[in-house]
Amino acid sequence: MIPYKTIIKIDRASKQPVYIQLTNQFIDLIKKRTLPPRTKLPGSRTLADLIGLHRKTVIACYEELTLQGWIESIPKKGTFVHKDIPVLQQQEWIEKTVSKKDDKAGFSFNKKSLLTRKFPQDHLDDYMYVNDGVSDERLAPVKELSIIYRKIANKKHTLKYMNYGTTYGNLELRETLACYLSETRGLNITKDNILITRGSQMGMFLASQLLVENQDYIIVGETNYSSADTTFEYAHAKLLRVKVDEHGLDTHDIEKLCKNYAVKAVYTTPHHHHPTTVTLCAKRRMHLLNLAKTYHFAILEDDYDYDFHYNHAPILPLSSHDTCGNVIYIGSICKTVAPVFRVGYLVAPKAFVDECAKLRRFVDRQGDAILELTFSSFIKDGSLDRHIKKVVKIYKDRRDLFCNLLKEELSDYLSFEIPKGGMALWVTLNKKYSWDTVTEIAKEHKLIISEWQRYDVTNCKHNAIRMGFSCYNETEAKEFVRRFKKTMQDIDLQESFSY
Template identity: 80%
Template sequence: MIPYKTIIEIDRANKQPVYIQLTNQFIDLIKKQILPPKTKLPGSRTLSDLIGVHRKTVIACYEELTLQGWIESVPQKGTFVHKDIPMLQQQKWAEKKVTRDSNETGFDFKRNTLLDRKLPQDYTNDYMYVNDGVSDDRLAPTKELAVIYRKITNKKNTLKYINYGTTYGNPELRDTLVGYLNDTRGLNITRDNILIIRGSQMGMYLTSQLLIENQDYIIVGETNYSSADTTFEFAKAKLLRVKVDENGLDTAAIEKLCKKYTIKTVYTTPHHHHPTTVTLSAQRRMHLLNLAKTYRFAILEDDYDYDFHYNHAPILPLASHDKHGNVVYIGSICKTVAPVYRVGYLIASKDFVDACAKLRRFIDRQGDAILELTFSNFIKEGSLDRHIKKVVRIYKERRDLFCDLLKQEMSGYISFEIPKGGMALWVTLNKKYSWDTVTEMAKQQKLIISEWQRYDMGNIKHNAIRIGFSCYNEVEAREFVRRFKKTMEAIDAKESFS
């Protein structure tokens, strides 16, 4: 006799309906073989008396168990655990009891170490992080965007955007970006040339999947954006690295490689090279475009930090000079406004945009049409331009202060060039020190430096990392430099003592 009265517990405070609680407990008893196949269950009156619930609750439970296939009713005989339920493999009593580890699967799957990253653990709010150069979220126009979003959602014709839509992105945003990018980037595109994406990384992934086959060659800088390297290697590309100097990628070295290998793609961040912040010179821009035409490779141009320039007007992208359909141009609004707004664009010839849209369908059916419509209005109202002007002024002041502080306090430890734009410095550590040592010692000053190795994917031992300045106000910048200096002084003191 099964002791239903003691093994079934009903929690009256639980928001889950009582008959569902009862159902789930019966399922658990069946799975554990406490109620094996063909076991006869008590009648609804009997069970309701035993466990103290209404008979209708038991009936509802039995109906649910029947619908799910756990039990079956045999006319004039009663209700039984279904005779054909396969039992889960049970552990033998002789075996040592092993607790299920929810961190490990019971099946094999592909693991790719390329995707592994040693991200920093969470620390309390009084820690400071060395970042890659990110926008200050306190400056994000969230209220203005919220007002536009509310206006859009209150309109009846917005309902058409709530259902499934085009994989190309919201048509209104595509049209708005066509005008905006033609005006600000010197492009000459139509709606057919633009795909709305979630950000530059999605554009990079789509492009690499369509361009690269196993062991195809792609050229990147000897210093390069590490996520781009990983994306290309994940697509099974072979990376060929060329030198990056004060004029950007060495296009003469690219030409030599083109004569030796069949190159599929050259990846570049020409406006502010990531990570070194240098700008690709006009001569090298034209040389690279000519090489692409001659050797029929794609140029994947990442519009990184385009809007943040302090010493001169922004240099027009390679895409604005492309006459032969060799450039795939990717960028995002999220870097300019705030990372949470996942809105970006991919610009290319129509046939390539169409192919990207087809592939996008199977990894991300479509974007957020309402958010995209919000940004369309945000741009058309001139709000994006006003926001850019505001933050450029603020970030320039922060760059100048940050550089002054580092020169005053850290000149014996580091060296750097003042960047003409962007949101970060390329900082070289004095060769007598290593970032490994600095990283460990910095933790004592509540300063976190994570993954510094990703700035040297080519393993050229340049001893430099990016240090972002744009997210620090004056007080925070001074505190950052104070902690950095304390770290270096602690290293000196330790070495002197030893």
């Protein structure tokens, strides 16, 4: 006789229904073979009396076990553990109890080493982080967006957007963006040229998957956005690198490569080259467009920070000058407002957008239609432009302050050019120092520098990294520089003792 009274424990304080607790304990007993196949279970009234439960609770438990196939009822004989329950093959453990599931998978799968990154997953409040240049989430227009979102969500006609929708993205937002990008960036497009994405990275992924067949060539800068490199390599592209100088990508190098290789695409961040922040000059822009027409390759234009310019009016994208359908233009709203709002766009010839929409169905069925409607309204009523005007002024002031602090406190260690726009500096460390050493000592001062090596994948030894300034207010910028200076002073002190 199974001692049901002692082995079954019911937690009356638990939020889980009692019959579910009872069901799960029976399943556990069956899996462990405490109740082997064909074991007869006590009647519902008998079990209820044994463990002090209402008979209806036991009946509900037995019904659930029957529905799941753990037990079976045989007329005129009773209720039994199902005769065909197989033995669960389990790993032999050295320890008698295990507090959590094993970290190792019980099946084989492909591990992609190129996807491995060492960015910190948790941000501790008392640490500061050298970043690529990110917006300050404290400036996000959360109140305005929440009012619009709530208003839209409460409308009765919005219910239709709660179901599955188009993989192209919300129609209203696509129409709004077509007008907005035409007015602000000179793009001659309609809604049919726009696919809404979860951010520019999704657009880059979709485009690379469709552009690249095994071992196709993509041209990128000698210094380049590392996530773009990874995206193309994941698509099995072969990367060809060209020099980047103060005028951006060297298009004469691109032309030389096109004469020797069947180039499928050129990736560029022309407004502010990532990571060096330089702008692709007008002459090279026109040259690149002509090369794309001549050699029939795509230009993947990642315009990640178009809205942030300080010294002059924004330079129109390559896409605004494209008359032959060679440019795939990628951007996002989340970079401008706050990273949490995953709304981006891919702009391209309709035939390519259609294929991206097909692929997107199997990557991410659709976006958040209510959020997309919210941003459509946010753009149309002028709120986005007002927000941009506000933060551009703030970020310009922060750039100026940050640059002044670095010059005053760290000129013996660092050099840089003041960027015309964007949210980061391209900072070169004095050749007598190593970023490896700086990274290690900086941790002692609660300053984190993550994966500095990604800025020099070709081993140019430029000794430079990208250093964001936009997320630091005056107090934080001063503290950042103080910690960096203390790091460098400690390195100098260590070197003086080593002699």
